[in-house]
Amino acid sequence: MEKIGDFVLGRVVKALPDRDSYLILVNGTQPFAVLPKQYADRPYRVKDTISAAVYRLGEMYPVLSQRCPHYIRRISESILRPVLADGEVRIRRVATGLRSPFVKIAVESEEGVDPVRLCVPYGQSYASYTRLLVSFVRYSTDLGRFIRNALAPAPVDRIRRIDVFREEQMARVLVPAECKGYFLGKGGMNVALASKLTSMAIELGTEP
Template sequence: MNMDFIEALKEIEKEKGIEVDVLLEAIEAALISAYKKNFGSQNVRVSIDRVTGEIKVYARKSIVEEVVDPKSEITLEDARKAHPNYDLGDIYETEVTPREFGRIAAQTAKQVVVQRIREAERNIIYDEFVSREDDIVTGIVQRQELGNVYIDLGKVEALLAPTEQINGEQYNYGDRIKAYIVEVKKTTKGPQILVSRTHPGLLKRLFELEVPEIFDGTVEIKSVAREAGARSKIAVYSKDENVDPVGACVGPKGIRVQTIVNELKGEKIDIVKWSKDPAEYVSNALSPAKVISVDVNEEQKIARVIVPDYQLSLAIGKEGQNARLAAKLTGWKIDIKSESQAGPGNAGVVEEE
């Protein structure tokens, strides 16, 4: 190696942000292993000149009164033949650079530099994506293996596990999809990015992207309840009395919410107005059903709801879905009765799951 090699390392430092000293220290450590592998297992130190790139190998021995292991020890008398200032306990060094060591050194250095560059690039990608946890990414479906879907994000692939896939949704090669970053892990093979299509956070982020009033903070998302692929409910609130939070989310002619529905492949979305009044909030959460009255028990956090007879099935929903989502959205147990059932004991309580 020579000065050109040092200059090459300086270019790598500029481009990849890996300090020259860090690279040289890694190369020196690797050359020690290479020397022991090719020339014996004695204790050695490798030094690379930071200016010229010249490499030297030094055998290291402990200075002792009596030698037990000649490979690692030397007497004080013999050490002082080389330099009179040596004392017991010092480390004696002598150069043992093999003539043919240059070729091995060049090959080893190349491997170390390539490895360090790869590690640096992995760290850059990790740092980029770990800061984007709980955010949306857009990628292209690359392949499927053992039920897992791999999504190309440009610099790295993301993993969409079977448990995070919307039931019945097809993921075909080349499809462009949005997903929610659940977790970014550091592994020996680089960052592993775990994404989801079922997480409630995906719905929340989609609304933030589509609705300017949410992005600028005028409208706030208070709660999200989701049964991915089937139906979702989202509760919104406006800090500005002149802004209708539901209308803002629906958009002109429903275009904003329809864009989100299309992205989620037809998932139905109920947008309801949040209220600090529990009775009003529960009533809104049961939309699209109409509610006659809501009686709340603050201590037990149970809301007893009465709806018109013809609205009972709508309020409960198919297989209890509407009532279940309303309970999840509000955090209240909901007891729904029709007017004719308003007597005690005729309806069950739907709890938040």
């Protein structure tokens, strides 16, 4: 465990109320790390085993997270190994939110192959590592198409127009007024994750 993004296994030693964190005894050379409760996807008790990724390097101990893109990518590399190993599927991007129960993973394949269809059968395996609900998104170098894909499970077939402004790193998506709530998602989480996944600030506009 030497750098940000490293995958770690460990055991909860004790809670740290003053830091609102757990002290983790890590398997390997680095003896201890901390897992802030806001970065944990469930409550833990002493002696519970955990897996996580290094989120940042703290002053005393590395800080772990089970909600960061690094962690989701690492477990995806394990879960999706059968389709990743032979190059059928490639993981391009991962988007998570601190308070979001969802995660979006952008995957791609060769032309004519649907990477989402190949990944979906492995979706239930994520429950062994995380309580986050995983959604696979088809990656595209066409930003308009990628944004459309990233906004699912909203009814993307109802999108009227997508205007992409590359220099400003933003896009305007025009949808029917009655559908806007679906595109926003609960608390705006769907459009927020889509923005993170595409690295574009997505603005939703409506028309009757």
